[in-house]
Amino acid sequence: MAVSKIKALTFDVFGTVVDWRRTIIDEVTQLAQKKEFTVDAARFADDWRAGYQPAMHRVRTGDLPWLNIDALHRVILDDLLDLHEIRGLSESEKVHLNYVWHRLKPWADVRSGLERLRQSFTIATLSNGNVALLTNMAKNADLRWDCILSAELSNHYKPDPEVYLKAAQLLGISPEETMMVAAHNSDLKGAKNVGFQTAFIYRPQEYGPTQTTDLEPGEHADFAAKDFIDLATQLETHTT
Amino acid sequence: MAVSKIKALTFDVFGTVVDWRRTIIDEVTQLAQKKEFTVDAARFADDWRAGYQPAMHRVRTGDLPWLNIDALHRVILDDLLDLHEIRGLSESEKVHLNYVWHRLKPWADVRSGLERLRQSFTIATLSNGNVALLTNMAKNADLRWDCILSAELSNHYKPDPEVYLKAAQLLGISPEETMMVAAHNSDLKGAKNVGFQTAFIYRPQEYGPTQTTDLEPGEHADFAAKDFIDLATQLETHTT
Numbered sequence: 001m002a003v004s005k006i007k008a009l010t011f012d013v014f015g016t017v018v019d020w021r022r023t024i025i026d027e028v029t030q031l032a033q034k035k036e037f038t039v040d041a042a043r044f045a046d047d048w049r050a051g052y053q054p055a056m057h058r059v060r061t062g063d064l065p066w067l068n069i070d071a072l073h074r075v076i077l078d079d080l081l082d083l084h085e086i087r088g089l090s091e092s093e094k095v096h097l098n099y100v101w102h103r104l105k106p107w108a109d110v111r112s113g114l115e116r117l118r119q120s121f122t123i124a125t126l127s128n129g130n131v132a133l134l135t136n137m138a139k140n141a142d143l144r145w146d147c148i149l150s151a152e153l154s155n156h157y158k159p160d161p162e163v164y165l166k167a168a169q170l171l172g173i174s175p176e177e178t179m180m181v182a183a184h185n186s187d188l189k190g191a192k193n194v195g196f197q198t199a200f201i202y203r204p205q206e207y208g209p210t211q212t213t214d215l216e217p218g219e220h221a222d223f224a225a226k227d228f229i230d231l232a233t234q235l236e237t238h239t240t
Numbered sequence: 241m242a243v244s245k246i247k248a249l250t251f252d253v254f255g256t257v258v259d260w261r262r263t264i265i266d267e268v269t270q271l272a273q274k275k276e277f278t279v280d281a282a283r284f285a286d287d288w289r290a291g292y293q294p295a296m297h298r299v300r301t302g303d304l305p306w307l308n309i310d311a312l313h314r315v316i317l318d319d320l321l322d323l324h325e326i327r328g329l330s331e332s333e334k335v336h337l338n339y340v341w342h343r344l345k346p347w348a349d350v351r352s353g354l355e356r357l358r359q360s361f362t363i364a365t366l367s368n369g370n371v372a373l374l375t376n377m378a379k380n381a382d383l384r385w386d387c388i389l390s391a392e393l394s395n396h397y398k399p400d401p402e403v404y405l406k407a408a409q410l411l412g413i414s415p416e417e418t419m420m421v422a423a424h425n426s427d428l429k430g431a432k433n434v435g436f437q438t439a440f441i442y443r444p445q446e447y448g449p450t451q452t453t454d455l456e457p458g459e460h461a462d463f464a465a466k467d468f469i470d471l472a473t474q475l476e477t478h479t480t
Contacts, residue, residue, distance in 0.1 A: 070412065122375060122376075122379065124375075130410075130412070131387065131410040131411070131412075132410065132411050132412030132413075133412075135362060135364075135386050135387040135411065136362075136412075138386065139362065139386055144384060146375050146378065146379055146388075147371065147375040147388045148386075148387045148388065152410070153393060170370075170371040170372065170392070171371070171372050171375065172310065172370070172371075172372030172373075172376075173372075
């Protein structure tokens, strides 16, 4: 494992950096109290996230034109408000709710872990989330990235190879000098296939208490770390 | 002047944020001592910078394919080493010298000025420099941008309108909600033409003690500030 070659770490964001489920549950619960409707906020969060892969697939196959994640989240949200029979939200309330993805809160280890990793490596997002979403999220959550990179910059969605290759190219380094950090094996597989090094992060509560997927690293993970602080410790050990 | 509408400031970098001339003079002088050659370091710096507009023009007209600034700087550097009769640099020394643009040092007001502006606005680079260059520069100089944006993301060079429009699009805002900050009137004119607000920064020493251009703001500047701290003060006054 040539860890000493690594120049940059690229991070998946939804689930790996931020706890989308908890943040959405909290905001939807508050909104329901304010607007006096009833909702299963956990199911609402899970349904919103579940709409994400099919929506990206429609872009990938050309059924939809290129739409960024803000736009896809809104398409899903409009269906979801019908499904959950939530009426009476104004357009500006819907816009605000859709931007909950810009306000997602990081897992407890993230801020200090990133600060340590930033001492030794360039750290960048590499999310299917669009640049504006990631920029606003970093500002809201006080996360200091060296660079905001997004699938949006290649007009492809992960795990398409174009996303990873574009990121390495923009960072001015080779895929072998780049490490993808993610809580999802499909993402690590996509990165590994174009030559990235890979680190799996355990986020066994991302999908709630009954999560069944991505509980363990798959064969494409070079490292496995319980959180960002553990990853910093492992990489510092390997490079010194 | 609807300053209250501004959501993001986009910054020109070479000359506006960093003092390219002083940094290059210092590094070339040190290299000349180490490698025992004689050079007019100020002329070398000025010649390198002077090669920049013609090189971008060759890309713009299709005479050269899309090349990022790292590549253009290297094309110019190779000519320049011949012109200044500097021999005996190894390939790795040339690569290192070319990356002096990644190590440029900011003007004295920049770090504290940006920190103040970042409290009220999203702050992003918007440079003809490539993403890797800007990312490395920010890391070297401890500049905290919310987002690294570059002409590279549109495959056009400023002042082409595509560069500014792509930046606003990626930030998820309208041109009218974006303010271009630059020490160069041509840049502000390009931004203004697509609807940006604009701020001119006085950098009367950018081209050395005998500078004759961009000494005063032109007609396309909505604001003029003597440095980033002054700009922060002016924008805070207008928005409160």
